[in-house]
Amino acid sequence: MFLVGLAVILAVVLGVASTAFGANGGNFILGSLNNTATALTKLTGNVNGSAMQVVNNNPDANDSAVNLSVQSGEAPMKVNSTTKVASLNADQLDGKDATALALTTNSNHQPTGDTTTGGCTTVLAFNECAPVTVKVPAGKQYRVTVLSSFSLESTSTSDIFYCPAIQGGSFTALRCIAATPAADGFDFIDLEADNAESAASSGEVGPLPAGTYTFSTVINPSIELLSRSWLTAHTTVLVRDASAPGPPIN
Numbered sequence: 001m002f003l004v005g006l007a008v009i010l011a012v013v014l015g016v017a018s019t020a021f022g023a024n025g026g027n028f029i030l031g032s033l034n035n036t037a038t039a040l041t042k043l044t045g046n047v048n049g050s051a052m053q054v055v056n057n058n059p060d061a062n063d064s065a066v067n068l069s070v071q072s073g074e075a076p077m078k079v080n081s082t083t084k085v086a087s088l089n090a091d092q093l094d095g096k097d098a099t100a101l102a103l104t105t106n107s108n109h110q111p112t113g114d115t116t117t118g119g120c121t122t123v124l125a126f127n128e129c130a131p132v133t134v135k136v137p138a139g140k141q142y143r144v145t146v147l148s149s150f151s152l153e154s155t156s157t158s159d160i161f162y163c164p165a166i167q168g169g170s171f172t173a174l175r176c177i178a179a180t181p182a183a184d185g186f187d188f189i190d191l192e193a194d195n196a197e198s199a200a201s202s203g204e205v206g207p208l209p210a211g212t213y214t215f216s217t218v219i220n221p222s223i224e225l226l227s228r229s230w231l232t233a234h235t236t237v238l239v240r241d242a243s244a245p246g247p248p249i250n
Contacts, residue, residue, distance in 0.1 A: 004196070013185065026109075048155045054066055069085055102117030104238075105236065105237065105238050106134075107132065107236035107237070108131060109232045110129050110130040110232060111231060112151065112225055112233050113152075113226055113227025113228065114224050114225055114226050118227060120169035121219050123222065124220070124222060126174055126220050127218065127219050128167070128174070128214070128216035128218055129217045129218070129219055129233035130216060130234050132215045132217065132236075133213070133214050133215075134208075134213045134215065134239055135211075136249070137210060139242065140210065141206065141209055142242070143204060143205070143206045143207055145238040146165075146166070146203055146204070146215045146236070146237055147235070147236040148162070148164035148233070148235055148236075149198065149199070149201075149233070149234045149235075150234065151196055151197065151231050152197060153191075153194070153195065153225065153226045154191055154226055155193055155194060157190070157235055158218070158221065158223040159189070160188060161186040161200060161219075162175070162219045163177055163187055163203075164203045164215065165216055165218040166215055167210065167214050168211060169213055170209075170211075174218065179250070187201050192221040205220065208242075215235060215237050217233045220235065
């Protein structure tokens, strides 16, 4: 009678009481590596709290409470709820590391006046204003969106050529990456004498392999620009991992 009673208790606690015993014909042995299941082992509870708790207090650093193993391509666990599980951390999402899903931004600004008075522009030169440096680590590829804007003023009338640009890596020469550049690769504005003007442009480049890249707002003036504290160039970059592009937008 004692053995029969013990068997019933184990069946209730371990959930092996069914039409077909789940493990070892109903003899589930704790601490054994030889428990083999040929049918579902089920535990049904009606408690205000967890129906089962597994605690492992081993002092070693590599212990865990549960180890779930399946064949490649199969889910190790099934759930029937979309409710968030507190303190459950995931290392990957759809096979991608969290860093692959992040969007990093950085920006810089700089006066647009003549370089002799603290600005970033020299007449008849491709001036890299408000530069931002992006380093792509080994094993990664980045896509970079560049947003360029500026305001400027001069005492004379002239065309001002500009664009968001990249240099570095395989881009040994300065290159415009404007979304809709003019035929020569630059956009331009007609700067009227003694009037402050502003403009903006954007572009995207990538995937960029490992290397160091500098993004800037390039301004090419044919006349000297005035230096004013409120006349500045801005460069903002948005960086994301090329292996994790965002959803398409139609």
